[in-house]
Amino acid sequence: MNLPSPIQSIFFENKQFYLKRDDLIHADFSGNKARKFHYFLTHSFPHINKVVSYGSAQSNAMYSLSVLAKMKGWVFEYYVDHVADYLQENPHGNYRAALQNGMVLRPAQKTVAELVEGKPDILFIEEGGRQQEAVYGIKILAQEIIAWQRENNIEKLNIFLPSGTGTTALFLQKSLLTLNAQRSTLVYTTPCVGNKAYLKEQFLMLEEDKVFHPTILCLEKKHHFGKLYRENYEIWLKLQQQTGVLFDLLYDPLGWRTLLVYPEVYSKPTLYIHQGGVLGNESMLRRYVRKYPSVMSE
């Protein structure tokens, strides 16, 4: 793994940002899923021979688990609700890549956690990698950021990253506060999957003490995860044109749109975390090109 991941300076909409390139950690094992599963990759589990998880058929966590299982020689069983006909007939993106890594698909069950209970040879991973072991890799991310701040004399820093389960943002804020007691590096995030109340609940499930919770920022308009928005497509294209960096299409467009309306955050040195996920772009991009054929050439 390419650690510490590089940090570069970028300009977007005439503003300067630092960008933490966690998308470059590893060709197959990238972004915040590499951080979340770092613990499993670097420890040995002689009694485990199978990893079981559940979630959507296009998830980045699903793909990363298929890579982890392959590296470890484990069977990977994944419980999925629904595989769209189009995806089944034209496998692509995370779905195809995970199947190529040997993923075994199972129809969704309400009780996946119970199914695997008391089976010592099975490693069970919550949807999206929301589990305590994630703290191991995310603490390393915090250490990398603190070392970079020291080298570059950046005392006061704002960090921004978009959230799904909120696991990465929460453990990052907690690690920074624990490693660096003065409250000078704040983590800001926005909920991409649910609303603000949902994200707060997610934080509370992982950490009861609100002192360690990141600050949640939102756009005024409601946003639905996975839905196509012209504004998201446009800012994603703009990001690529202005920074030369390929971002993910599910989380980053909302992340950047939110950050750009909070000058009180970005007027201080701000580090945006690129959390990978670009393999998942394939399916979103197909849908965007079909829906907005004129946008690309405008």
Ligand SMILES: *Cc1c(COP(=O)(O)O)cnc(C)c1O
């Ligand atoms: C999984 C993922 C997220 C969400 O991470 P959480 O820790 O669940 O908040 C954000 N961006 C990308 C690219 C992801 O793959």
